[in-house]
Amino acid sequence: MEQFIFETERLGIRRFSPSDSEEFAQILTDPEVCYFEPSGVFPREKALAVAAKLAQDKRFFAVVLKENNFLIGKLFFEDKDFFGAYEIGYTFNRSYWGKGYALESVKGMFRYAFEKMNVRRIIAEVDIKNTRSVDLLERAGMRREGVFKKSAAFRKNSLGEPDFSDFASYAILKDEFNIRS
Numbered sequence: 001m002e003q004f005i006f007e008t009e010r011l012g013i014r015r016f017s018p019s020d021s022e023e024f025a026q027i028l029t030d031p032e033v034c035y036f037e038p039s040g041v042f043p044r045e046k047a048l049a050v051a052a053k054l055a056q057d058k059r060f061f062a063v064v065l066k067e068n069n070f071l072i073g074k075l076f077f078e079d080k081d082f083f084g085a086y087e088i089g090y091t092f093n094r095s096y097w098g099k100g101y102a103l104e105s106v107k108g109m110f111r112y113a114f115e116k117m118n119v120r121r122i123i124a125e126v127d128i129k130n131t132r133s134v135d136l137l138e139r140a141g142m143r144r145e146g147v148f149k150k151s152a153a154f155r156k157n158s159l160g161e162p163d164f165s166d167f168a169s170y171a172i173l174k175d176e177f178n179i180r181s
């Protein structure tokens with residue numbers, strides 16, 4: 001029986017375990033999944049090691065399908081040490097995109113955080129070219145608070161120079177979540 005931290009209709013959210021390595025490596029070795037991730041794509045051996053490391057890191061949560069316990073994604077939820085603010089992030093196996101799973105897990109994390117963890121404000125930062133992620137944040141009820149022009153570069157352009165992107169900052173407050181849900 002899985003020990004979930006919280007559940008949604010279709011998903012269970014729990015800590016990572018070293019036995020997740022194979023399923024998690026499918027995510028980290030996919031160039032399309034990792035395109036907008038600061039860490040980039042991982043070679044298989046490194047991806048297997050990362051999964052084991054996440055089991056020790058309280059900022060990461062495994063998202064599994066309740067119907068078969070398959071690991072389809074990861075949530076990141078970090079205390080910003082700033083007046084009850086946390087940052088959320090997510091990465092899902094590409095075979096499970098387009099089914100509303102990421103959104104369901106993010107909303108579940110909002111509920112868990114606001115109701116059980118005494119969180120006050122949740123933020124997210126996204127490259128505005130990452131349209132799937134932007135759509136998810138807006139569907140989850142987050143507000144765009146600003147856009148930081150050419151603020152970071154996680155890739156190089158064809159000339160080998162840093163490829164700077166505009167990053168949008170999103171947030172949702174506990175009160176806003178309560179009103180909408």
Ligand SMILES: CC(C)(COP(=O)(O)OP(=O)(O)OC[C@H]1O[C@@H](n2cnc3c(N)ncnc32)[C@H](O)[C@@H]1OP(=O)(O)O)[C@@H](O)C(=O)NCCC(=O)NCCS
Nearest residue numbers: 033036090091092097098099100101102103126132133136
């Ligand atoms: C960002 C990411 C998690 C979004 O995944 P996603 O599956 O598109 O997001 P959602 O869970 O919101 O699913 C929405 C899609 O599911 C569809 N859907 C199907 N059933 C649904 C349901 N029951 N409820 C809601 N949406 C549903 C929606 O219509 C929508 O489809 P569309 O994309 O064709 O419009 C995913 O693209 C990813 O892992 N990207 C790589 C990592 C990354 O970039 N992370 C963010 C860094 S800031």
